[in-house]
Amino acid sequence: MAYDPSQIEPFWQRYWREHETFRVELEPSKPKYYVLDMFPYPSGEGLHVGHPEGYTATDILARFKRMRGFNVLHPMGWDAFGLPAEQHAIDTGTHPRETTRRNIANFRKQIESLGFSYDWSREIDTTDPDYYRWTQWIFQQLYERGLAYEAEVPVNWCPALGTVLANEEVIDGKSERGGHPVERVPMRQWMLRITAYADRLLEDLEGLDWPEPIVKMQRDWIGRSEGARVRFSVADHESAEIEVFTTRPDTLFGATYMVLAPEHELVARIASEDQRAAVAAYAEAARRRSERLRMAEKQEKTGVFTGAYALNPVNDERIPVWIADYVLAGYGTGAIMAVPGHDTRDWEFARHFDLPIVEVVSGGDVEEGAFVGEGSSVNSGFLDGLPTADAKRRMLEWLEEAGHGEAAVTYKLRDWLFSRQRYWGEPFPLAHAEDGAIELTPDVELPLELPELDDFRPSESGDTPLERAVDWMRVEDPATGRTLRRDRNTMPQWAGSCWYYLRFCDPHNTQALISPEAERYWMPVDLYVGGAEHAVLHLLYARFWHKVLYDLGVVHSPEPFQKLVNQGMILGYSYRYYDDDLADEGGPDVSRFSSREVEEDGETPRAADGRELKARWLVPPEAQRETDGSWRHAEHPEIELEEVVEKMSKSRGNVVSPDAVIAEFGADSMRLYEMFLGPLEKDAPWSVDGIQGVRRFLERVWRTLIEDSDGEEVLRELSTGSSSRDQARLAARAVQGVTDDLDAMRFNTAISKLMVYTRELAGLGPLSRECAETLVLLLAPMAPHVSEELWRRLGHEQSLAYESWPVADAALLVEATQRLAVQVNGKRRDEIEVPADADEESIRAAALASEKVQKHLQGREPRKLIVVAGRLVNIVG
RNA sequence: GCCCGGGUGGCGAAACCGGUAGACGCGGGCGACUUAAAAUCGCCUGGCCAAGAGCCGUGCAGGUUCGAAUCCUGCCCCGGGUACCA
Numbered sequence: 029m030a031y032d033p034s035q036i037e038p039f040w041q042r043y044w045r046e047h048e049t050f051r052v053e054l055e056p057s058k059p060k061y062y063v064l065d066m067f068p069y070p071s072g073e074g075l076h077v078g079h080p081e082g083y084t085a086t087d088i089l090a091r092f093k094r095m096r097g098f099n100v101l102h103p104m105g106w107d108a109f110g111l112p113a114e115q116h117a118i119d120t121g122t123h124p125r126e127t128t129r130r131n132i133a134n135f136r137k138q139i140e141s142l143g144f145s146y147d148w149s150r151e152i153d154t155t156d157p158d159y160y161r162w163t164q165w166i167f168q169q170l171y172e173r174g175l176a177y178e179a180e181v182p183v184n185w186c187p188a189l190g191t192v193l194a195n196e197e198v199i200d201g202k203s204e205r206g207g208h209p210v211e212r213v214p215m216r217q218w219m220l221r222i223t224a225y226a227d228r229l230l231e232d233l234e235g236l237d238w239p240e241p242i243v244k245m246q247r248d249w250i251g252r253s254e255g256a257r258v259r260f261s262v263a264d265h266e267s268a269e270i271e272v273f274t275t276r277p278d279t280l281f282g283a284t285y286m287v288l289a290p291e292h293e294l295v296a297r298i299a300s301e302d303q304r305a306a307v308a309a310y311a312e313a314a315r316r317r318s319e320r321l322r323m324a325e326k327q328e329k330t331g332v333f334t335g336a337y338a339l340n341p342v343n344d345e346r347i348p349v350w351i352a353d354y355v356l357a358g359y360g361t362g363a364i365m366a367v368p369g370h371d372t373r374d375w376e377f378a379r380h381f382d383l384p385i386v387e388v389v390s391g392g393d394v395e396e397g398a399f400v401g402e403g404s405s406v407n408s409g410f411l412d413g414l415p416t417a418d419a420k421r422r423m424l425e426w427l428e429e430a431g432h433g434e435a436a437v438t439y440k441l442r443d444w445l446f447s448r449q450r451y452w453g454e455p456f457p458l459a460h461a462e463d464g465a466i467e468l469t470p471d472v473e474l475p476l477e478l479p480e481l482d483d484f485r486p487s488e489s490g491d492t493p494l495e496r497a498v499d500w501m502r503v504e505d506p507a508t509g510r511t512l513r514r515d516r517n518t519m520p521q522w523a524g525s526c527w528y529y530l531r532f533c534d535p536h537n538t539q540a541l542i543s544p545e546a547e548r549y550w551m552p553v554d555l556y557v558g559g560a561e562h563a564v565l566h567l568l569y570a571r572f573w574h575k576v577l578y579d580l581g582v583v584h585s586p587e588p589f590q591k592l593v594n595q596g597m598i599l600g601y602s603y604r605y606y607d608d609d610l611a612d613e614g615g616p617d618v619s620r621f622s623s624r625e626v627e628e629d630g631e632t633p634r635a636a637d638g639r640e641l642k643a644r645w646l647v648p649p650e651a652q653r654e655t656d657g658s659w660r661h662a663e664h665p666e667i668e669l670e671e672v673v674e675k676m677s678k679s680r681g682n683v684v685s686p687d688a689v690i691a692e693f694g695a696d697s698m699r700l701y702e703m704f705l706g707p708l709e710k711d712a713p714w715s716v717d718g719i720q721g722v723r724r725f726l727e728r729v730w731r732t733l734i735e736d737s738d739g740e741e742v743l744r745e746l747s748t749g750s751s752s753r754d755q756a757r758l759a760a761r762a763v764q765g766v767t768d769d770l771d772a773m774r775f776n777t778a779i780s781k782l783m784v785y786t787r788e789l790a791g792l793g794p795l796s797r798e799c800a801e802t803l804v805l806l807l808a809p810m811a812p813h814v815s816e817e818l819w820r821r822l823g824h825e826q827s828l829a830y831e832s833w834p835v836a837d838a839a840l841l842v843e844a845t846q847r848l849a850v851q852v853n854g855k856r857r858d859e860i861e862v863p864a865d866a867d868e869e870s871i872r873a874a875a876l877a878s879e880k881v882q883k884h885l886q887g888r889e890p891r892k893l894i895v896v897a898g899r900l901v902n903i904v905g
Numbered sequence: 906g907c908c909c910g911g912g913u914g915g916c917g918a919a920a921c922c923g924g925u926a927g928a929c930g931c932g933g934g935c936g937a938c939u940u941a942a943a944a945u946c947g948c949c950u951g952g953c954c955a956a957g958a959g960c961c962g963u964g965c966a967g968g969u970u971c972g973a974a975u976c977c978u979g980c981c982c983c984g985g986g987u988a989c990c991a
Contacts, residue, residue, distance in 0.1 A: 030944095066991095068991085069990090069991050071991090107991075110990080110991070111989085111990065111991090112990085112991095183989075184989075192989075193989075194989040194990065195987090195988080195989055195990085196989075196990045196991095197989085197990085198989095241908095241909050241910065242909080244908085244909070245908065245909055245986080248907090248908055248909090249908080249986095249987090249988085319987090319988085320906090320987065321906090358988095441988090442988070444988080445988075445989075447989095448989065449989095450989090520989065521989090521990085521991070522991090525991090559985085559991090560909080560910075560985060560986080561985060561986065561990095561991075562986095562991080563909075563985085563986065564908090564909095564986065564987080564988080565986085565987095565988065565991090566991080568988095594910095596910090596911095596984095596985095597984075597985070599984070673983080673984075674984080674985095675984080675985075677990080677991095678990095679990090704917085704918090704929085704930070705917060705918080706917060706918055706919095707918090709910090710910095710911075710918095711910080711911070711983095711984055711985075712917075713984095715916090715917080717916065717917075717931055717932075718916080718917060718930060718931040718932085719931090720930090720931070721917095721929085721930040721931055722930080724930090725930085731945090768921090772921080774921080776917095776918075776919085776929085776930095777919070777921095777928085777929080779929080779930090780918095780919080780928070780929035780930075781928095781929085783929060783930075784928085784929070847925090848925085849924080849925035850925090851924085851925080851971085851972075853971075853972090854924095854970095854971060854972045855972095856925050857958075858958090859925075879958085880958060883958060884958075891971090892971060893971095894924090894971060894972080896924050896972095898924095899924050899925075900924055900925060900972090902924080902971055902972060903971090904971045904972090
């Protein structure tokens, strides 16, 4: 028997658990390192192969930093509230708590089987009342600071299902399950005033060690823009006034019409008699379209004239007021002044509806398209001749003097819709009085626990699941004795993940969400690793809460995550076809279609005859591969399937579990393989081609140290005394290379350097103990089980988790000579070897002395000679 | 649509700041060992042809530069996000 992970890995996992090897305490004398994974939602599908990628990366860092003397906080927990457990409860009647408990147990077992060095004594579960007690506490602080308020906000209401749907559950205006119509209807909701923190969220991005694209996405998401608010009066409607925001007040003379969002409150008031019906019909249709579709510019421009006119304040011209769904109610003021000459969407709209286009900034041709750049004002009265910047300033002065508007800043960022009409979330810690007053649940009554239910559906009357708990909903106000009603909503899943990184620092504190000592020592997070799909929302929400906690004095750093790394997504394969069974009823009449027979119409797939279709996804064995490489529906082989590569998800069925891989190759091979696949940040579809390579590497490492002697696995005899010079140089290069790569999180190249080191050691005669131990220590963060086993066999009694990381002897890294490429006119023609300290003059001479170079120069005099230190010489001639 | 990222051999990739394209691994080929196979070890493996001191080659088309996978412009394809999936 050779290397056998099925023996080694469980042994060491038990060893670490029993010895609490990775348990950490606050140790002020030691430098700390807090390395955090984005904790998972424990879904019923279990871990997929994408999870271990990020977790392996952070685990390598955690182990590496421990060996370099840091006190490492490396925790794991569960973001366990969420939609799937509740859906499952509705389908099966199983309490979400039970589903969640089972899923967590499964996730923990899978995660443990990979040998991660988590401090499990700090495990967190967001659905644990001891945890969400503090989520509720934070909400109360937000409320008391005026950062939580109630408002009427449109939601995806599905009358047939009697419930509000997540955007994901709505496809092209119909529910994903059953294809029932969905409309946007306003509902009273909790909102968090994240916009009050917009500027700080923007400014503090500055000092963070985050990938630049993520910073940019956050910046764009916040979308600060400076401009003006302008008020237009409405002709024949004394009291009506349309307020708009524009970044280009200098183009006000070019405003030839206005557009209101279909939901705008003025629409009903100002629509003229003869347009009323058309306006109502359009508004009704808009309610059925998703915001995403409405923002898509490629869509045909639609809109309806309201019959009303506004007065342009600069010239008192009557301009028509339209409604159109490209103007969104939730952004800005829900109304725009349209300047078709200088805004692309307005231009297209004006063209489509034959509205006037006026040039007010010179520099383009407004007949051909909108000119959105800067220039100088024309056709603009008192602005004429002014360059754009001055024209903006001048117009602002005029607006303020005339009382028609003022300078303003708006943000694309909207306040955060913070309530859900669901069961499986944190209850709001407050109650409502008849008169609308809100009483916070007293601190001693926290946590306010979820009521027990056995039916998790919304009620037919549109009540939320919580409203089924009649007794729970009713509460007596201890002060006045009057009866209050608890809030019928729960918090969104984001809530628990907004502050979990703080709780890991002090998970069992019953007096506070975190002690000042723990917070001062451990925070901020030094390295945060997770998927790029969280680039905006989770990270922005968590930063917002952190800043509120900063203002409350709970935390001392303005930002929670100092360094952020996004691991790439591991994608899965599925195989797509379409059918016309929109209501998911099945049966014999269903027609099926291959992709090539289907056209996309916006979000709606259609057959050649115009019939609406629905996409379906299969995975093997329902999808079968033919000998010609095509994929076919197993039951309907006439249907050719289209291969699609996407994020792994239940809806696609393309989730791949790591369990089988671990069983076959071992956890160390799995870890190494995921790291060896390519750079951590890169997306890639999952495949196990090539996992043999890292497994073979581990076997080679094993055989380098262990030999079979009469069926007994024993340590090879190691050479006595110190390493040979060649061995020492090889080891020094490996140490330097691996250390640099781990510091920069280049795990793939670190592994390749270890492969080279191992292979070349074999060619250098009897192995020295020093080289052997160096190999094991360098491998330890990446393949910890086999490394621990070899370390023990090398005669050490303690785990190597806290051994010192090897240091390279700088003197051994110096080379005596250097090889330089020699180019003639940029093409490589020869190579020369010169002393490492050769000066430029001798390098030139050596290059020109090359026969091959002379041949290619064909007698020409070199016009120019470029020497790049350590790299090459380029002779131009 | 908008925002972000990616595209290099048959495949995963490397090339870190504009300086020798393809390290390392998979797959494939040849050889050694073996009665044989597996395992292991060694060598070869971007394409083309007239086979050279040759030409071409990093999604496509251009540009900047002594020199471009890397920088710039335009385009194509793929992935992620798009505020109630997480």
